[in-house]
Amino acid sequence: MSVIAPGSRVRMHYSLQLDSGFVADSSGNEPLDFVLGDGTLEPVLERHLLGLETGVQREFAIAPGTVFPFPEKGAVQEMERAAFPEGMPLEAGMIYEFNTPAGDAVPGRIVGIGEGTVTVDFNHPLAGRAFSFIVEILEVDDGGSIDTHGGGD
Structure with missing residues (x-):
């Protein structure tokens, strides 16, 4: 074998x-x-x-x-609510797929929602x-x- x-x-x-x-x-x-x-x-x-x-x-x-790096503070970003589709319900913990300028898909986890802003963590989930x-x-x-x-x- x-x-x-x-x-x-x-x-x-x-x-x-x-x-x-x-x-x-x-x-x-x-x-x-x-x-x-x-x-x-x-x-x-x-x-x-x-x-x-x-x-x-x-x-x-x-x-x-050992496989995925430790989280980086710089990978957590505050974004304008307008960057998300209008009327889209947003919840902390939700994974949203963003597109880079090169067209690559990058997942981000919503970690906070404020007045007109959304905080997104782009660190790998693991x-x-x-x-x-x-x-x-x-x-x-x-x-x-x-x-x-x-x-x-």
Whole structure:
């Protein structure tokens, strides 16, 4: 049975889960297919996969600041309410997607609402937080390719 090594093609399910049980990110119903080392995953997370084989399920504790940086005060910005669609209900904790001048989508979490202003935190939602990296390895191929079209039920 193949084990995950640099350059292996891997198909897996994953989730990033906070201690509260909140799932910040996951592969959902569609497995993640990638080559270890291709930049799909952060290197810190990839290192946890080394040596795992098909069928393995693991949970790894990820310390604050090891994958996502600690929060930066400069990433919290006060914006005019007019920057948001008219009539859009705004609530603290809501995630809103902003577009950069280059057209990239950037999520921001609303952390405060004032008279005519909205305070938005553009730090990564997991910045400075501990979380669990939970994986289920579905397939490992150390040389060929993973069949993404067959598969059965």
